[in-house]
Structures are given as C-alpha cells and as structure tokens.
Amino acid sequence: MIDKVIAHIEKNYEPYLERLNAFLRIPCISTDPAAKAAMRDGADWVLRFFHDAGIDAGIHKTDGHPAVIADTGPADAAGPTILVYGHYDVQPVGDPKLWESGAFDPKVRQGRLYARGSADDKGQVLTHMLAAEAWKKIAGKLPIRVKFLIEGEEEIGSPHLGALIEKERERLACDYVCLSDTAKFSAEIPAITYGTRGMLYKEIVYTGARNDLHSGTFGGTFPNPATELIGLVGKMKDADGRATIPGFYDDVDAPTAKELESLNSLPFDEEAYRESVGAGGLAGEKGHSTMERRWLRPTLDVNGLLSGFTGEGAMTIIPSRAMAKVSMRLVPHQDPAKISAAFDRFVAEHTPAGIQHEIKEFTSCAAYVCPLENPGLQKAAAAVEAGFGVKPAFIREGGSLPILPLFKKTLGAESIMMGFCLATCNAHGPNEFMVLDDFKAGIRTAAHLIAKMPG
Amino acid sequence: MIDKVIAHIEKNYEPYLERLNAFLRIPCISTDPAAKAAMRDGADWVLRFFHDAGIDAGIHKTDGHPAVIADTGPADAAGPTILVYGHYDVQPVGDPKLWESGAFDPKVRQGRLYARGSADDKGQVLTHMLAAEAWKKIAGKLPIRVKFLIEGEEEIGSPHLGALIEKERERLACDYVCLSDTAKFSAEIPAITYGTRGMLYKEIVYTGARNDLHSGTFGGTFPNPATELIGLVGKMKDADGRATIPGFYDDVDAPTAKELESLNSLPFDEEAYRESVGAGGLAGEKGHSTMERRWLRPTLDVNGLLSGFTGEGAMTIIPSRAMAKVSMRLVPHQDPAKISAAFDRFVAEHTPAGIQHEIKEFTSCAAYVCPLENPGLQKAAAAVEAGFGVKPAFIREGGSLPILPLFKKTLGAESIMMGFCLATCNAHGPNEFMVLDDFKAGIRTAAHLIAKMPG
Numbered sequence: 001m002i003d004k005v006i007a008h009i010e011k012n013y014e015p016y017l018e019r020l021n022a023f024l025r026i027p028c029i030s031t032d033p034a035a036k037a038a039m040r041d042g043a044d045w046v047l048r049f050f051h052d053a054g055i056d057a058g059i060h061k062t063d064g065h066p067a068v069i070a071d072t073g074p075a076d077a078a079g080p081t082i083l084v085y086g087h088y089d090v091q092p093v094g095d096p097k098l099w100e101s102g103a104f105d106p107k108v109r110q111g112r113l114y115a116r117g118s119a120d121d122k123g124q125v126l127t128h129m130l131a132a133e134a135w136k137k138i139a140g141k142l143p144i145r146v147k148f149l150i151e152g153e154e155e156i157g158s159p160h161l162g163a164l165i166e167k168e169r170e171r172l173a174c175d176y177v178c179l180s181d182t183a184k185f186s187a188e189i190p191a192i193t194y195g196t197r198g199m200l201y202k203e204i205v206y207t208g209a210r211n212d213l214h215s216g217t218f219g220g221t222f223p224n225p226a227t228e229l230i231g232l233v234g235k236m237k238d239a240d241g242r243a244t245i246p247g248f249y250d251d252v253d254a255p256t257a258k259e260l261e262s263l264n265s266l267p268f269d270e271e272a273y274r275e276s277v278g279a280g281g282l283a284g285e286k287g288h289s290t291m292e293r294r295w296l297r298p299t300l301d302v303n304g305l306l307s308g309f310t311g312e313g314a315m316t317i318i319p320s321r322a323m324a325k326v327s328m329r330l331v332p333h334q335d336p337a338k339i340s341a342a343f344d345r346f347v348a349e350h351t352p353a354g355i356q357h358e359i360k361e362f363t364s365c366a367a368y369v370c371p372l373e374n375p376g377l378q379k380a381a382a383a384v385e386a387g388f389g390v391k392p393a394f395i396r397e398g399g400s401l402p403i404l405p406l407f408k409k410t411l412g413a414e415s416i417m418m419g420f421c422l423a424t425c426n427a428h429g430p431n432e433f434m435v436l437d438d439f440k441a442g443i444r445t446a447a448h449l450i451a452k453m454p455g
Numbered sequence: 456m457i458d459k460v461i462a463h464i465e466k467n468y469e470p471y472l473e474r475l476n477a478f479l480r481i482p483c484i485s486t487d488p489a490a491k492a493a494m495r496d497g498a499d500w501v502l503r504f505f506h507d508a509g510i511d512a513g514i515h516k517t518d519g520h521p522a523v524i525a526d527t528g529p530a531d532a533a534g535p536t537i538l539v540y541g542h543y544d545v546q547p548v549g550d551p552k553l554w555e556s557g558a559f560d561p562k563v564r565q566g567r568l569y570a571r572g573s574a575d576d577k578g579q580v581l582t583h584m585l586a587a588e589a590w591k592k593i594a595g596k597l598p599i600r601v602k603f604l605i606e607g608e609e610e611i612g613s614p615h616l617g618a619l620i621e622k623e624r625e626r627l628a629c630d631y632v633c634l635s636d637t638a639k640f641s642a643e644i645p646a647i648t649y650g651t652r653g654m655l656y657k658e659i660v661y662t663g664a665r666n667d668l669h670s671g672t673f674g675g676t677f678p679n680p681a682t683e684l685i686g687l688v689g690k691m692k693d694a695d696g697r698a699t700i701p702g703f704y705d706d707v708d709a710p711t712a713k714e715l716e717s718l719n720s721l722p723f724d725e726e727a728y729r730e731s732v733g734a735g736g737l738a739g740e741k742g743h744s745t746m747e748r749r750w751l752r753p754t755l756d757v758n759g760l761l762s763g764f765t766g767e768g769a770m771t772i773i774p775s776r777a778m779a780k781v782s783m784r785l786v787p788h789q790d791p792a793k794i795s796a797a798f799d800r801f802v803a804e805h806t807p808a809g810i811q812h813e814i815k816e817f818t819s820c821a822a823y824v825c826p827l828e829n830p831g832l833q834k835a836a837a838a839v840e841a842g843f844g845v846k847p848a849f850i851r852e853g854g855s856l857p858i859l860p861l862f863k864k865t866l867g868a869e870s871i872m873m874g875f876c877l878a879t880c881n882a883h884g885p886n887e888f889m890v891l892d893d894f895k896a897g898i899r900t901a902a903h904l905i906a907k908m909p910g
Contacts, residue, residue, distance in 0.1 A: 197671060201769040210733030216652060216854025219756055219784050220748035221728075223738040226757035227692065230779075234689030237682065273676075278665030281809025283678040293675035301674055302681035303772055304763035309780060314656040314817035316782060316854075317758055324685075325764060327771060329674050354736025362769035399671025399771075423672075 002451040005138045009130070009443050016130055016443065017113070017436070019049075021106040023088075023122050024115040030065055030089035030156050039065045039152055042088040046129075046150050053133035057148070060168065062160035065089065065152030069171060072132055072146045079144040079454030080175035080376065083413065085403070086125025087154035087181070090117035091428045098430035111436050118434040119421035124180035124442065125150060127420060131446030144453045147174055154181075158403060165410050176376045177407045178449070180442065182419030185266065185393040190384050190441075193417035194377055195295070195369035195396040196404060198330035200339055201303075203360040204229065204347055205323050212308065212317040223354040225322040226307040232350050233324050236300055240286035243300040243328070247342050253332045255296050258372055262394050263291050295396035299329040327363070329398065336364040368404035369396070370414045379452045380416045386452075387445025392418075418445065457906040460593045464585070464898050471585055471898065472568070472891070474504075476561040478543075478577050479570040485520055485544035485611050494520045494607055497543040501584075501605050508588035512603070515623065517615035520544065520607030524626060527587055527601045534599040534909030535630035535831060538868065540858070541580025542609035542636070545572040546883045553885035566891050573889040574876035579635035579897065580605060582875060586901030599908045602629055609636075613858060620865050631831045632862045633904070635897065637874030640721065640848040645839050645896075648872035649832055650750070650824035650851040651859060653785035655794055656758075658815040659684065659802055660778045667763065667772040678809040680777040681762040687805050688779050691755055695741035698755040698783070700801050703794060708787045710751050713827055717849050718746050750851035754784040782818070784853065791819040823859035824851070825869045834907045835871045841907075842900025847873075873900065 009016075028042035029035040043059050043066045050057035050070040057070035068088075093103040093116060101107040106115035117123065128148070135142045149172060151161055165172060185191040206225035213222065238244050255263070270290055274282055284293040293299075303326065308319030328343075330336060344359055351357045370377055372394060384392040397417070404415045420442035426432045464471075483497035484490040498514055498521045505512035505525040512525035523543075548558040548571060556562040561570035572578065583603070590597045604627060606616055620627060640646040661680035668677065693699055710718070725745055729737055739748040748754075758781065763774030783798075785791060799814055806812045825832050827849060839847040852872070859870045875897035881887045 199671070199771070201771070208734055213732055214854065215754070215756055215758060215782060216654070216784060216852070218732065218749070219853055220739045220752055220754040221737055221745050222732065222734045223736060224756050226760055227688075230685045230689045230757060230760075231692075233682075234685045237686075277668055277673065277677065279663055279677045279809060280811055281678060282676055283807070283809055284675045290676050294673070297675055299670070299675040301670055301679050301773055302685060302762065302777075303670060303770065303774065304765045305681055305685075305760045305777060306765040307757065308759035310759045310761040310778070314780070314782070315758065316654070316656070318756055319758065322757075322760060323765070325769070327670060327769070329671060352738070354734060354738055356735055397671070398674055399669065 001139050002448065005134050005447050006444055008134050008138050009447060013440055020113070020123055020126055020439070023126060024106045024117050025104050027104045028089045028117070028152065029092050030153050031092060039089065043068055043152060046088055049129055050148070053136055055132060055136060060164060062153070062164055064160045067149060067151040067164055069168065070148035071171070072136065072142045075142055075145045077143050077454045081145040081147065081173065082176045082178050082453065083147045083149055083172055083174035083411070084125070084128040084178050085149050086128070086179065087121050087151050089152045089155050090120065090122070091155050094430055100431055108436065112433040113436055113439065114431055114433045116432050118432055119425040120427040120432065121154065121181045123434040123439055124420050127180060127439065127442035128178070128446040130443050131450060134447055135450055142450055144450055146450060147172060161403060162406055165406065169410055172411060174411060174413050177411070177413050177415040178380070179415060179417045180420055182397060182417045183421050183423040183425070184419055184438070185395055187422060188390065190388045190390055190392040191395045191419055192377060192381050192384060192392045193395050193397050193419060194372060195332070196367060196401045197298070197398055198334065198336055198365050198367035199327060199363050199400040200330060200336050200343070201325070201327040201361070201363040202343060203323060203325050203362065204232070205321065205358045206351070207321050207356040208354065209318070209320050212320050215316040215318050218318055222318065223352055224318050225355055226319045228352055228355050229307070229322040229324055232347065233302060233326060235350055236326070236346070241284050242286070243298070245339065245342050245346050248298070248339060251333045251335060252298060256372070262372065266291070266393050266395070294398050296331060298331050298334060301327055303327050329400070330367050332367045332369045334367065336366055340364060365400055365402035366405045368401065368408065368415065370416065374414055376414060376453070377416055380418055380449060383445050383448035383452050384418055386448040388441045420445070456594050457903065460589050460902050461899055463589050463593050464902060468895055475568070475578060475581055475894070478581060479561045479572050480559050482559045483544045483572070483607065484547050485608050486547060494544065498523055498607060501543055504584055509591055510587060515619060517619055519615045522604060522606040522619055524623065525603040527591065527597045530597055530600045532598050532909045536600040536602065536628070537631045537633050537908065538602045538604055538627055538629035538866070539580070539583040539633050540604050541583070541634065542576050542606050544607045544610050545575065545577070546610050549885055555886055563891065567888040568891055568894065569886055569888045571887055573887055574880040575882040575887065576609065576636045578889040578894055579875050582635060582894065582897035583633070583901045585898050586905060589902055590905055597905055599905055601905060602627060616858060617861055620861065624865055627866060629866060629868050632866070632868050632870040633835070634870060634872045635875055637852060637872045638876050638878040638880070639874055639893070640850055642877060643845065645843045645845060645847040646850045646874055647832060647836050647839060647847045648850050648852050648874060649827060650787070651822060651856045652753070652853055653789065653791055653820050653822035654782060654818050654855040655785060655791050655798070656780070656782040656816070656818035657798060658778060658780050658817065659687070660776065660813045661806070662776050662811040663809065664773070664775050667775045670771040670773050673773055677773065678807055679773050680810055681774045683807055683810050684762070684777040684779055687802065688757060688781060690805055691781070691801070696739050697741070698753070700794070700797050702797050703753070706788045706790060707753060711827070717827065721746070721848050721850070749853050751786060753786050753789060756782055758782050784855070785822050787822045787824045789822065791821055795819060820855055820857035821860045823856065823863065823870065825871065829869055831869060831908070832871055835873055835904060838900050838903035838907050839873055841903040843896045875900070
C-alpha cells in the first residue's frame with residue numbers, strides 16, 4: 001500500500017506546492033495585534049484542509065489564538081498512536097526591504113521556496129497533513145491512528161498550550177509526539193533530533209547608593225555595584241569553564257557509549273563551524289569536545305550587562321545600579337528548580353555587605369531526551385531514510401523546547417523530532433526559505449512513518 | 456590699610472550684591488551654541504569691571520569662547536604675584552520646572568542667593584575681583600601684584616586653556632595660582648583644599664563572534680565576550696579592594712605625619728556620610744580609613760557596563776560584544792602614562808584566545824598636591840581665618856582638576872584652592888545657590904589674602 005501512497009504523492013507535487021503557497025499567503029503573525037483576522041484565517045485554512053481530506057477536526061479556542069486538533073480515528077492494525085505537533089503562526093516580517101520577494105508572496109528561486117513560514121513551520125507541518133490525506137485517499141484508512149495539534153502561539157512562547165493539553169489530554173492521548181520544526185544535520189544529511197537542552201534564565205540586580213555618585217568625591221569609600229556584580233558573576237565559572245554553583249553537575253547524565261559513538265561518527269568540521277559565525281576561536285568546558293559541549297553539556301552564560309554610563313566618552317560616576325542576565329542551558333537530569341535554588345543561594349552568599357540584590361527568573365524548563373534505543377525513534381529514522389534516500393544523523397539540539405517535557409509529563413509520550421529544513425533557512429530572519437526537494441522528501445517521509453509505525 | 460579696605464567692603468555689601476546679580480543675569484552657558492552672544496556679553500562684563508576699577512585688562516580670543524586676562528601691575532613691596540583663576544561660563548539650566556525661581560533671575564531666600572553661577576563660579580570669582588577693586592580704591596595701589604585669568608570654557612573641559620596659557624605664559628607669570636571654585640568643609644568650617652586626585656579613564660571593548668549567537672545552538676562552544684570581560688575586570692581588584700595592575704601602587708606617596716594628623720583632626724561622621732548618599736555601607740581598600748580612601752588613596756572603579764540584551768525579560772544570546780568603562784583616580788606621584796601602559800599590558804595579557812580587545816582612553820591627568828608647609832598656603836589659611844572668623848580645615852578633593860598640574864608645569868606655580876560655597880550648593884543642578892554671608896566673607900578673605908601675601 002505504501003508504494004501506491006508514494007506514487008500518489010509523487011504525482012501531486014505541483015498541487016501540493018500550490019496549496020502550501022495558499023497557506024503561506026495568510027500573514028499569521030501571532031505577536032501582531034493587527035493580525036487577529038489573519039490568525040483566524042490560518043486556523044480556518046487548517047480546519048478546512050482536514051475536513052476536505054475527510055479527517056475529523058475542530059478549532060479549540062484558548063485565551064489567545066486558537067489551535068486546531070484533528071484525528072484520523074481508530075486504526076485496524078495494532079500500533080502506536082502518533083500526535084503530530086506543529087504551528088500555523090509565524091514570526092514577524094522585520095524590515096520588508098531586506099526581503100528579495102514579499103514575505104507573504106511565495107516565490108521559487110533556484111529550487112528554494114521563499115516566504116515567511118515556508119520552513120517554520122507551515123511548510124514542515126503540511127508534509128504530515130498531506131501524508132495523512134494521501135493515505136486516507138489511497139487506502140481509505142490509515143494503518144495507525146494519527147492526531148494533529150496545530151497551534152497558533154508557538155512564536156510567542158505557547159502561553160496557552162499547557163492549559164489546552166491539560167484540558168484535552170484524553171483527546172490528545174498518544175504514544176508518540178512527532179514534530180517537524182527542527183533542521184537537517186546538513187544540506188546532504190537529514191536528522192532525527194532526540195534531545196534538547198533545558199534552560200534557566202535569571203537576572204541579577206545590584207543596588208548601592210540612592211543615585212549615581214561622583215567617582216572623585218566618593219570613589220574609594222562606598223561599594224560599587226558594577227565592580228561587585230562583576231566579582232559575583234566572575235565567581236560563577238572557574239578557569240576550566242565549569243560552573244561553580246554548588247551541585248550544578250550533580251545530576252548531569254553521562255552520555256551512553258552508543259550516544260558518544262553516534263556523536264563521534266558525525267562529520268563535523270570545527271574550523272568551518274568557527275568560521276560560520278566569525279568567532280576568533282572555540283572555547284568552553286575543559287575535557288569535552290565541541291560537539292559534546294554543544295549538545296550534551298550544560299552551560300552558564302552572561303546574556304546581558306548594564307550599568308552606569310554607556311555612552312561615548314567619559315562620565316565619572318560610581319553607578320547606583322548594575323544588572324546582569326545569566327542563563328544556564330541544562331541537560332538531563334538537571335532539575336531547573338534545584339539549580340535555581342542553588343543559584344539564588346550562591347548569589348546571596350557572595351553578595352557583599354552594603355549591596356542590595358534582587359533576582360528575577362524569566363525561564364525555567366527541563367531538558368528532554370528520548371533514549372536512542374526507543375523503537376519509535378528507530379522507526380522514524382527508517383522513515384527518514386526511505387523518504388530522503390539517506391540515513392539520518394541522530395543529533396541533539398542545544399536550544400530548548402519547553403513543550404517536550406510538557407508532552408512527556410501530561411501525555412506520557414516521547415517526542416520524535418524529524419526536521420526537514422536547513423539550519424541556515426533564515427527561520428526568524430528575512431528571506432526564509434524551504435528547499436523544494438526537502439518539502440517533497442518530507443511528505444514522503446511522513447507517509448513512510450505511518451507505514452512503518454505498526455508492529 | 457587692611458582695616459580701611461575691610462571697612463569699605465563692609466559698607467558696600469548691597470551694591471556688591473546688585474553687581475553680582477547683574478553678572479548672574481547673563482546666561483553664559485558655554486555648551487549652548489545659541490548662547491554665543493551671551494558668552495560675549497559675559498566676557499565684556501568682566502572686562503568692563505576691571506576697566507571701571509582702573510585695572511588693566513583685555514579680552515583674549517581662543518578657538519572657542521574668549522578669556523579675560525587682567526593685571527593690577529607691579530607692586531611696591533616685595534611679595535609674590537598671585538594669579539586668580541576663575542570662569543564666567545556656567546552649566547546648562549536643565550529642567551527649568553525644577554527651579555523655584557528663574558536660573559538667570561537671581562533671588563534671595565533665607566540668606567541664600569539662588570541663580571545659576573551663584574556658586575560655580577561667578578559668585579566666587581567676583582569676591583577676588585571686588586577685593587582687588589576695594590584695594591585699588593582705598594590704597595591706590597595693591598601691596599602685591601594680582602593677575603586674573605577668567606575663562607569661558609571651564610564647564611566644557613577647558614579645551615583651549617592649555618594653548619592660551621602656553622601663549623601668554625609671560626603675561627600670566629606668577630608665584631601662586633588662587634582658585635575659588637571648590638567648597639567649604641562644612642557650613643560652619645571653611646577650607647583650604649591643597650590637593651586633588653588625578654584620573655585615568657579607559658574603555659575596554661571585547662568582541663567575539665560576528666553577530667550575537669543563539670545561546671542554545673552555540674552556547675558552550677565559543678568564548679562569550681561578556682563572561683570574559685567580567686573575568687578580566689574581576690581580576691583588576693583583589694579581595695582587599697586593592698588594584699592588581701602591576702606597579703599601580705609603586706609611586707603612591709605616603710601621607711606625611713602632619714597630613715595624617717590634620718586629616719584625623721577633622722570632624723567626620725561616617726554614618727552621616729553614608730546616610731547622605733543612601734548607601735548600604737562603606738567599603739574600599741583595606742587598611743585605610745574612609746577619609747584616607749576618599750582623598751589620599753587611588754581607586755579603580757567600573758563606571759559603565761554594556762553587553763548583549765538589556766531589555767525586560769529573556770533573550771537567549773551569546774553577545775558578540777561587551778564594553779566596560781574603568782577609571783582610576785590617581786594620587787601623587789602616580790604617573791598617568793605609566794599606569795596607562797601597565798593597564799593596557801594587563802588587559803592584553805589577560806584577554807583569552809578567541810577574543811579581540813580594544814582600549815580607548817578618554818582622560819589622563821595627574822594628581823596635584825601643594826605641600827602643607829608651603830608658606831603661600833599658610834598665608835591663605837590665615838586670610839580665610841581673618842575673613843570667616845574660623846580656622847579653615849586643610850582638605851583634599853577626591854575629584855580631579857587637570858588645570859592644576861598644567862599651571863604647575865607651564866607657570867611653575869603652586870595652586871591654592873579657597874572655596875567659599877557649600878558642597879551641597881547644587882553647583883550643576885537646579886536651584887544652585889550661594890550663602891550670602893559666605894559671599895561677604897569671601898570678599899573679606901580675598902582682601903586679607905592681598906594683605907597677608909607680602910613678606
């Protein structure tokens with residue numbers, strides 16, 4: 001049956017592209033209050049897609065933008081249920097002058113489809129929708145049950161997704177969550193992403209005197225919040241690039257031998273990696289390779305600093321206030337709450353007398369990892385290989401996806417990330433694109449996934 | 456003769472105040488391009504004052520605002536020549552709504568004269584002009600030669616003063632420079648300020664990758680300029696609050712026993728000092744009292760910090776750039792050029808691989824101190840005691856006056872600072888004021904100085 005489905009898909013690339021273009025023309029910018037009607041149009045477009053394909057679907061209101069939930073219904077064969085998660089909302093356009101063609105006027109140039117959302121995430125989530133439609137059309141019924149959760153607030157941090165999943169946990173019940181919102185390993189090699197890092201993001205504010213002080217009149221007699229904050233943050237890392245917060249590494253998982261082997265088998269050119277961002281060199285925690293530091297090791301980084309006079313020239317003040325933003329990328333099984341408490345204790349213990357300190361916390365989410373030997377993950381890899389004709393790399397992602405621990409906790413399901421776009425696709429910048437061949441291979445992959453999951 | 460001069464002065468307080476008011480009504484804001492005519496009016500007012508008093512004077516053009524130089528001519532008695540230095544330009548008004556009466560509409564309230572320039576510096580420099588006028592009128596001739604250099608660019612950093620002094624070094628030749636542009640020790644106790652700190656002001660910029668990097672995707676693999684700059688600046692001070700730049704303390708003068716005795720005899724309430732700025736505590740270099748740290752010890756302070764994301768909330772970036780402004784207050788006989796080179800070497804040696812660094816220097820000036828036993832300083836103190844009826848405190852100033860080392864170098868003259876205003880007179884803020892009794896005592900003091908200098 002899969003051969004017939006694939007044959008059907010291969011005959012329909014052109015209408016598929018036209019339908020993607022129609023989807024891309026709706027300017028679903030979730031952060032833009034003026035785009036409210038477009039957001040409704042986007043949800044309606046997704047809903048109609050499923051109805052036209054004969055798949056049950058409904059719009060679910062949230063306190064923000066609505067989500068669409070669809071369900072192909074119970075399958076005959078015994079097999080897992082997968083929940084495809086994606087989003088129909090997109091990032092803002094930014095400066096329109098930087099776009100070579102309109103952000104909402106999809107155009108193909110040199111095998112790439114340029115439009116906002118082509119990669120993130122309309123073009124990617126549509127591959128799964130089209131695969132389900134093709135199965136339904138050719139086979140009448142899918143070999144496994146496939147559900148869809150397509151939300152409209154991913155680009156603004158999914159503020160209402162947790163409540164929706166909680167409320168609809170039975171409707172969303174599944175064995176695996178499948179996401180196509182990550183990237184291939186390279187242009188040539190597709191990827192299965194099996195883990196993300198967590199994150200803890202803090203802001204520390206030090207306050208000294210009531211106002212900025214004249215550095216001549218008062219210099220040398222009062223604690224300087226900028227100097228002291230530098231002292232504090234400087235103590236947070238040692239000479240080997242390791243965080244010094246007590247207990248920081250206590251619960252860090254050592255990678256399995258299999259994982260290290262997989263990691264070391266990936267083609268990785270350090271010099272090309274360095275050159276790609278124009279950095280003067282590589283650096284990080286001693287005793288770990290660049291690939292390990294990028295995906296498997298936690299970090300502690302300064303993300304922002306502000307104090308005193310920052311204009312051109314000299315202003316002779318002892319600042320009254322100094323601020324540092326410090327974030328940590330966490331790995332399994334570091335507990336964000338435990339690290340957060342240890343961080344706050346560290347700050348309190350190292351803040352000198354005469355300085356008031358305040359700590360804000362902006363983000364706290366755990367890392368996620370799906371064991372490499374998980375059967376669903378292996379079947380997904382086989383589907384990618386069938387769809388792309390190339391064995392996928394098993395990779396991790398250094399960034400964070402708070403929804404993954406959420407799916408695990410609420411639905412008890414592992415997540416499989418199969419990304420079809422390029423890391424360099426300008427997902428949040430001007431001239432976002434999707435390689436057309438990857439769009440086609442993605443549809444084939446999604447169809448194979450449905451075939452390979454049972455058993 | 457001094458008794459007659461003082462009697463004449465005491466009879467003329469009212470017309471003196473009216474003349475000060477006329478001077479204050481001219482809005483000589485040197486930084487304001489629209490105030491060019493007012494600046495000329497200010498210089499003309501000073502010139503006319505001297506001509507009316509029968510004192511030789513001329514306007515000296517510079518590449519900026521003009522200066523007035525006056526000269527009472529050779530004296531009969533053997534005695535030193537003094538050069539009174541002051542300025543007729545003033546700070547901008549700031550927010551006019553914060554002024555209880557107009558900045559250029561002088562008003563007396565509760566014994567204080569409120570106007571921009573009343574303390575800084577028109578009200579103070581006029582005391583010396585009026586004293587010279589009184590001597591000329593009563594005695595026909597002054598017992599010593601008094602010269603005046605009254606410039607119009609002090610509030611913008613005296614950019615053309617050095618060139619003028621160089622050009623007119625013979626006309627300005629003197630044994631002492633006398634300035635009244637500092638403050639009394641307290642409302643009750645006048646002061647002779649016999650030293651200022653120098654200053655070296657630097658900006659360090661660290662650059663890493665070409666652009667800010669995603670802290671998830673790249674975190675842990677490249678050097679973070681913010682983290683590294685914190686590491687560098689954190690190394691510049693040790694746990695005892697001492698600068699670690701090699702050689703920093705090599706040339707620092709130990710205070711003389713006499714100086715320490717004088718310092719310790721001053722009434723100083725640490726708790727009131729702390730409370731006056733609302734700081735949580737006092738701090739600084741270990742092993743030195745607050746008064747020593749304030750005036751006699753060098754400092755190293757962070758004046759500004761900027762890197763990465765400084766807005767509200769979380770932005771997950773590894774900044775591409777980090778900036779710190781670091782300044783040092785220097786004491787005799789620290790050499791700014793030597794410290795500057797040591798500072799730059801320290802930065803270069805401690806900057807890690809993969810980070811580019813750049814250093815800018817904005818200010819470099821040496822400290823100044825007039826030995827306590829200097830006879831001119833002691834005569835000035837006697838003049839203050841005669842004028843105010845209270846022995847002055849010998850104090851230093853934590854801030855910097857680049858003109859003092861300039862006078863020393865170009866004219867070979869020591870500087871005597873006799874301040875008549877209060878430290879709390881809002882010199883650069885709204886509602887600047889001069890206590891009228893201090894204005895009167897200032898004129899008497901200036902007259903006594905002329906009497907006491909010979910011999």
